Amino acid sequence: MKKIIERGFDGFMRFASSKSVTALKDGFVLTMPATLIGSLFLLIANLPIPGYGAFMTRLFGPDWSVGLDQVSACTFDILAMIIAVGIGYAYARNEGADGISCGILSLISFLIVSASSAPAEGGTVVTGVIPKTWTGGNGVIAAILVGLLVGKLFSFCHRKRLRIRMPAGVPEGVGNAFSALIPGFIVILLSMAVYQLCMVFGGASLTELIFRLVQTPLQNVSSTWAGGILIVLLISALFWAGLHGPNIVMGVMAPVLTANALANQALMDGGQAAAEGLRILTPQIIDCFVKLGGTGITIGLLLSALLAARSGQMREISRLSFIPGIFNINEPVIFGLPIVYNPILLIPFILVPLIAFVITYGAAAVGFLPVFGSVQVPWTTPVVVSGFILGGWRGAVIQLLILAVSTALYYPFMKRQDRIFAEQEGENT
Amino acid sequence: MKKIMLCCNAGMSTGLLVKKMREAAEAQGISCQIGACSVSEAGEKAKDADVILLGPQVRYELKKLKALLPGKPVEAVAPADYGMLRGDRVLQAALSMTEGQDGA
Incomplete structure (x- = not known):
């Protein structure tokens, strides 16, 4: 049994360290500054306070937010372009090839396989544009696939000295300028062929086809009870085995969940706040609710230990870890207590995030908590503050509820661990 | 002067350990430079480091870092030392890794 589990985790390790997943994670990280800064401007345009929009309109006129809207239109709405550059760059760099040349090439390829026209009012079509729809x-998803394929091709040419x-x-410098020519020509030729084939036989660009056939089903599955529970379970199980679960799972799922959030924002901007089609599961639910205080919501363990622990080890580690825990950093508890491969703490470590997910997802499903759009907060934003920024007072209340549940659920397991530590300490002295 | 670089997912939790290691180095009168960064920045920021240490939770990045930083000693920190933030022990481990390199 133990062998099977270890082999399973080894599989995840190989998966997480594969070239494609590494490039996907490294490349997606490069979108962070754009989305976080974009969030700030979007937030100022839509503070979660009733009557705020009307108040600003009275104060500054109806155009008060055009500047703010322009910023979110040029950060969130070019996310796929940033991803194409980022993944192409990361893949080539990790392979020792020229990163930025490959990143630019990947962007060109993405634009070639995407539409260059957009439908306008009255059924006409505007040509010669880069439509922000795509x-x-x-x-x-199209940008990820393009980035990975261009990265592979570019690195292959580099290895074969083509x-x-x-x-x-x-x-x-002159030599380097020429070295990207052959891979560049191959990539662009292939992209052209793909565009031609998709338009002639598919009736739409590759980006649109992938959106319809791959991305939409993926997004739909991601935002279900089952999809959410699977994500939450995997994150905890991997970290229990000492592997960075959020990095591995969200490394793959973050683009899909971010697409959910951006699609929600588009629906809400269209004035369809209560409309169908909103997808509840967004990155914010994972970052700020399901791993509040760090993976496993260990902040409740720390609180219960601070209240009632007797053993030196439990008191020491909870004192050491509490401040980082407020900022959602909990590696000290996970490795120091340790939680890693600890059978006693496995149960709450898996169970508490699951309950937190059920509470948060349920609150959003019944309409108590607003469904999240594009606004994100850095994952180190402390509890209650992040909840308030994202969901107003209701967000903060849900976080406090999760905190209370976590403390209560960890308590009996903490006591059991505490007794073991105390006995060991008694033997040693 | 030796330069030690610690990498984890975002450079946050290793940042805690770096502080403890600096305190340990100061207490023992060892002069060295210690920093933290995220794994995805490591290729740039750890280029001139003598030793690179990896948080145990991202030890699956070991292969990538070894490829990115050829010839440099890269190893994962022992989980217990990492969790308990034992700066002195991690510092010792890092310094012994550089000694091995000098001898080679």
């Missing part, structure tokens, strides 16, 4: 959340070599004596 460069934002809707183009995410490049124009300049005679000795030509300055290195």
Whole structure:
């Protein structure tokens, strides 16, 4: 049994360290500054306070938010373009090839396989544009696939030394400019062929086809009870085995969940706040509710230990870990207590996040908690503050409820562990 | 002067350990430079480091870092030392890794 479990985790480790997953994670991280800064501007345009919009309109006129809206239209709505550059860059860099050349090439390829026209009012079509319908959340999966494929091709050419070599004596910069030509030509030629084939036989661009056939089903599955529970379970189980669960699971799922959030925002901007089609499961639910205080919601363990622990080890580790825990960092508890491979604490470590997910998802499903749009907060934002920014007072209340549940549920398991520590300490002295 | 670089998912939890290691180095009168960064920045930020240590939760990145930083000693921190933030022990482990390298 133990062997099977270990082999399972080894599989996840190999998966997480594969070239594609590494490039996906590294590349998606590069979208963080854009989404976090975009969030700030979007938040100022939509503070979660009743009557705020009307008040600002009275104060500054109906155009008070055009500048703010422009910023979110140029950060969130080009997310797929950033992803294409980021993944192409990361893949080539990790392979020792020229990262930025590959990133630019990947962006060109993404634009080639996406539409260059957009429908306008009255059934006409505007040509010669880069439509933001496909460069934002809707183009995410297409951008990932393009980034990975271009990265692979570019690195392959680099390995096989498929490049124009300049005679000795030509300055290195000049030589580098030529070295991207052959892979560039191959990538662009292939992208052209793909565009031609998709338009002729599919009647739409590759980006649109992927959105309809792959991304939409993925998004629908991601935002179900089963999808959410699977994500939450995996995150805890991996960290219990000492592997960074959020990094591995969200490394793959974050683009899909972010696409959910961006699609929600588009629906809400269209004035369809209560409309169907909103997807509840967004990155904010995972970051700020399901792993509040760190994976496993260990902040409740720390609180119960601070209240009632007797053993030196339990008191020491909870004192050491409490402040980082407020900022959602909990590696000290996970490795120090330890929770890793600890059978006693496995139960609450898995159970508490699951309950937190059920509470949060349920609150959003019945309409108590607003469904989240594009606004995100850094994952280190403390409890209650993050809940308030995202969901107003209701968000803060849900977080406090989760905190209370976590403390109560961890308490008996903490006591059991505490007794074991106390006995060991008694033997040692 | 030796430069030690610690990498984890975001450079946050290793940041806690870095502080403890600096205190330990100061207490023992060892002069060295210790920093933290995220794994995805490691190729740049750890380029001139003598030793690279990895948080145990991201030890699956070991292969990538070894490829990115050829010839440099890269290892994961022992989980218990990492969790208890035992700066002195991690510092010792890091320094012994550089000694091995000098001898080679």
